[in-house]
Structures are given as structure tokens and as C-alpha cells.
Amino acid sequence: MINLARMLADIQFGRGAGAALFPDDTTFQLSSTQRLRYLISGNERIATVRARDSHLTLSMLGAKRLHVAFSHPRLRVVASPDAVPFVSAGKNLFARHVLYADPEIRAGDEVLVVDENDRLIATGRTVLAPDEMLQIKRGVAVSVRYGVEENVRRG
Template sequence: MEESDRAMLTRVADYQWGAGAGTALFGDGDPEVTHTSSGRPRQVIGEDGRLVTYATDGRFTLGLDGGKRLHEGLSDGRYRVVVGDESEPFVREGRNAFAKFVSDADPAVRPGDEVVLTHERGEVLAVGRAELSGEGMLDFEAGVAVFVRDGAEAE
């Protein structure tokens, strides 16, 4: 990855998920960056798979490997939604996470934010887009909390 790409992508990640997110996502190794025909970064691919896609709205969508890096790099629980045993197999399959099964969520999460879904044990289950605020996920008993984009296979 070119230094100019790394600096720009790190700034966007730090803006979207807070200080340290860019380092967590792009600090290790040398991820491959694909570009659009106009030269804008599009996909960032790490050693194990897609980290992020740089969307046309100027924000990232998380890949599963990017979610794992964020989970490891941001130990304070930012942009994390926690579910229990009841919904684990469904979330792993890529099905949406419902508010009824959310046991904890970062209160800073807003609808539309990219989040990492983890199990109560701490392992990453999936990544996706929040449909409710962090507080709303805990308050509501019905409805989709997170639109799951990519689920992790059981280990």
C-alpha cells in the first residue's frame, strides 16, 4: 500500500470509528488496495481477506477480517454489539441480529454505523450495519438491531 493511500485510509477509519481504528485496520502488514478507474481507493484486502470497502459516501463498510482487526485493536468496546448463545448460529450464517437477543452494545452506535458483532465470550461472529442506536438495541424487544453483512464460520 502506498503511504499516501495508508495516510488517507487511516484518517477515514479514525474519523469513522475513533482514534486508533486506522492503526488497528492498516497498521500490520502491507494490505493490497484496489482503485476505481478514477484512482479512488475501493477495496482494501489484507492477508486473510477483505478489510474494508471504501464506499461512494466516503465511509467504509467492514469486511469480516477488518472487523476482527477492529475488535483486537480497539479493546474499549467501541462499535461493538454483543449477542448470546441463542442468536450465535444465525448471526454466523449471516442472518440479521435482532434487538431481543442483544445483551450489550456501545451506546455511541448510531443507525447506519458499521459495527462488529461479538459473542458474550468475546469472539467475533459477524460484521454489519446498525439499524438501531446502541441504546435502542438494548431497549427494544423487537426488530432488527444489525443488518449482518458477513458472518464468521464456527471454529
């Protein structure tokens, strides 16, 4: 099952993501239908396999591992200094506060939200495409799941 999780991560985030996210000591839990559901390190969740499309949703631990594995600008959306306190507390990132977005990401992708110095502040799902984030000045750009300051699930 860990090999399946690594393969899913490599497909979703790029080559090398599976090994970075899920080292050999990773454990897993199955859903009631015996499908891979949760990937765990110790007693902390790394990621969840979303049932509807088999995409991974990241916890802060998973986001931290990808942040170390991939250099800037890969998988990142950069938040303005004004937005950092709110986003790191788990609030959504609005388009007017996006300074940069990796052009390879698409709407609906799991991303890392960072500040101008590439410090990880949150993880979430993009609502807009990178070009839209930079051109549109209204609406949510990234629906934040977890901020570094508060691990409260959102969206």
C-alpha cells in the first residue's frame, strides 16, 4: 500500500514526492471499503487519500515534507506580507494577496502557501489558476486547510 501511496504522490506532485512524503516507517489505515485512506507517521497524519478522485490532501506534516523536498517556486503560492498572519492562522488566501503562483499548478491542486522568504505558512487547495490569481483582485485564490499557527481544518 505504501508503494501505491508513493505512486499517487509522484503523479500528483511530481517525481520524488512519494519518497519525500512517505518514508519506510509510514503506516496506513484503510477505509470501510478496504481502500487506502490515511497515511500516518507515528501518530500524526501525513495525508488523506480523497475517495472521489484518489488525490492526496496534505496535513501540515505532509506540506512540510514537500516544502523541504521541492525548491521554490514548485507547488507554491506566495502570499503578501499583509495576508501572512491571517493565512498562517488558517484563513483563506484571497487573490489580491497573491504575489506569485507556480505556473505549473492548476485550479483544484493541493499547494503550499509561503511568505516572501519561502517560509511555509499554510497548505490548501487552489480555487483559481495561477494566471487568474495574479489578474483577478477579488475572491479566494487558495482554500486553506491548515495554517502553521493553527492546525484547525478548513474547507
